[in-house]
Amino acid sequence: MATRFDVAVLGDGPAGDNLARALGKAGQRVLMVEAAELGGECLNAGCIPSKALIHLARERGHVPWAEVQRELAKVTTEIRGSAADGGLPGDGVRLVRGTASFAGRDLQIDGEAVAAKQVVIATGTSPLMPPIEGLTEAQPLTNRTLFKMRELPRRLAVIGGGPIGLELGQALAMLGTDVTIFASGAIAPTEDCDVAAALRRHLIASGLEVLESVSIGRVRRTDGVVTVSVGRGVRRFDELLVAAGRAAVIPAGAVEAGLKLDVDGFIAASRCGKTSLPGVWAIGDAGGGPAFTHHASYQAHHLARHLIDGRCPGRPRELLVPWAIFTTPEVGHAGMTEEGARRVHRDVRVVTLAANRVDWFRVARQSEGFVKVICDSRTGRLLGAHFFCAQASTLAGEAALAIQMRLRVKDVANTIHPYPTSSELFRWACAALVE
Numbered sequence: 001m002a003t004r005f006d007v008a009v010l011g012d013g014p015a016g017d018n019l020a021r022a023l024g025k026a027g028q029r030v031l032m033v034e035a036a037e038l039g040g041e042c043l044n045a046g047c048i049p050s051k052a053l054i055h056l057a058r059e060r061g062h063v064p065w066a067e068v069q070r071e072l073a074k075v076t077t078e079i080r081g082s083a084a085d086g087g088l089p090g091d092g093v094r095l096v097r098g099t100a101s102f103a104g105r106d107l108q109i110d111g112e113a114v115a116a117k118q119v120v121i122a123t124g125t126s127p128l129m130p131p132i133e134g135l136t137e138a139q140p141l142t143n144r145t146l147f148k149m150r151e152l153p154r155r156l157a158v159i160g161g162g163p164i165g166l167e168l169g170q171a172l173a174m175l176g177t178d179v180t181i182f183a184s185g186a187i188a189p190t191e192d193c194d195v196a197a198a199l200r201r202h203l204i205a206s207g208l209e210v211l212e213s214v215s216i217g218r219v220r221r222t223d224g225v226v227t228v229s230v231g232r233g234v235r236r237f238d239e240l241l242v243a244a245g246r247a248a249v250i251p252a253g254a255v256e257a258g259l260k261l262d263v264d265g266f267i268a269a270s271r272c273g274k275t276s277l278p279g280v281w282a283i284g285d286a287g288g289g290p291a292f293t294h295h296a297s298y299q300a301h302h303l304a305r306h307l308i309d310g311r312c313p314g315r316p317r318e319l320l321v322p323w324a325i326f327t328t329p330e331v332g333h334a335g336m337t338e339e340g341a342r343r344v345h346r347d348v349r350v351v352t353l354a355a356n357r358v359d360w361f362r363v364a365r366q367s368e369g370f371v372k373v374i375c376d377s378r379t380g381r382l383l384g385a386h387f388f389c390a391q392a393s394t395l396a397g398e399a400a401l402a403i404q405m406r407l408r409v410k411d412v413a414n415t416i417h418p419y420p421t422s423s424e425l426f427r428w429a430c431a432a433l434v435e
């Protein structure tokens with residue numbers, strides 16, 4: 001390719017796409033290289049199809065699988081847009097379909113050399129296969145194949161008790177599948193202990209089987225039946241979904257060229273995305289860190305400012321990455337858990353407020369759940385807020401803002417929130433900490 005680009009971006013997921021468009025709009029000569037579909041894991045096999053599936057299952061319960069698939073395809077196409085080039089050229093980005101690799105320090109696309117002053121690796125992750133005997137041979141479903149499966153299984157085993165396994169497992173259970181979750185430790189291990197316990201109780205009460213601290217000995221698929229061996233017992237299922245973590249996708253030749261990885265195989269990168277290779281940056285899930293679309297997009301805009309201004313801009317002192325688990329009820333996570341706060345702060349105050357104390361939850365007939373808010377006893381500064389209730393994913397946004405802006409519980413308590421809304425749950429919990 002004759003053109004010499006200012007920046008070559010490898011991968012059109014949320015990280016690469018946001019970066020490329022920001023640089024293109026700023027007048028840089030940008031090349032986007034994408035090996036598969038535009039939009040990355042999030043749009044094609046992650047956030048979007050999973051949330052569309054959950055929405056449908058919540059609203060309508062037992063929906064035929066063919067109808068679910070039609071709806072998921074519709075939503076994905078709508079969000080991607082109909083243009084084959086994703087509208088990238090309109091934002092000043094040249095798109096090339098192909099697989100990027102390194103030959104020494106040189107970048108190639110499907111073996112053809114490309115010249116770029118800077119290269120940004122935004123190649124994301126792929127599903128991790130835990131080392132279980134027979135697992136690969138049993139051809140389990142992953143998030144990349146689940147949405148394309150031909151029919152809804154009657155009995156599904158899920159390996160993995162993190163957000164992906166819980167969200168997809170519960171959604172398929174709502175559609176009518178018998179679901180068993182196998183977790184090597186506790187489910188939802190990143191959550192506050194009260195939230196994880198409430199989620200566990202809810203899942204079990206709604207009919208899922210949740211097996212924790214389980215070590216799977218072997219998996220087999222014979223004549224359409226999947227067997228999972230645990231201890232001396234053998235369980236039989238129609239399908240198996242693996243959602244047991246993610247592995248970084250590293251372009252071929254990059255490590256040989258000197259790209260350093262961390263102990264987990266993710267690209268070792270500085271706060272700004274600088275890697276061990278001069279002129280090579282890494283952002284998004286491939287660089288480790290919180291694996292969320294909103295984090296990948298944040299990193300993209302941060303690096304864009306750097307590549308445009310030539311310096312690493314400062315970040316807020318308290319960079320907080322909130323997240324949600326889109327189970328029903330949802331989990332919303334902002335800031336420290338109670339256990340985490342007690343490790344760092346000498347005196348903390350904690351309040352738990354039931355959702356049914358707030359009128360919106362009663363009006364909406366979604367009164368299950370609670371919020372737990374944690375603050376520093378001495379200063380009243382907010383440290384964490386953890387929601388397990390309807391609209392928890394949205395509520396975590398306000399809590400994240402309050403914590404990042406170093407607000408005190410009385411600041412939130414003194415802010416009038418509209419009635420009747422779920423947002424009052426956070427305000428009332430903060431007010432309880434002031435009293």
Ligand SMILES: Cc1cc2nc3c(=O)[nH]c(=O)nc-3n(C[C@H](O)[C@H](O)[C@H](O)COP(=O)(O)OP(=O)(O)OC[C@H]3O[C@@H](n4cnc5c(N)ncnc54)[C@H](O)[C@@H]3O)c2cc1C
Nearest residue numbers: 011013014015035040041046047100124284285291292293
């Ligand atoms: C089932 C599931 C549900 C999820 N739900 C949520 C959610 O609700 N909210 C949330 O915030 N996050 C969610 N995530 C996480 C989210 O999808 C990721 O954090 C996000 O996609 C990361 O973006 P990325 O740009 O780093 O990588 P990716 O989205 O993985 O994109 C990487 C791109 O690089 C391309 N690529 C790879 N190698 C090459 C190469 N050598 N040359 C050219 N192109 C290449 C790939 O084809 C891909 O398009 C979910 C993930 C999964 C799996």
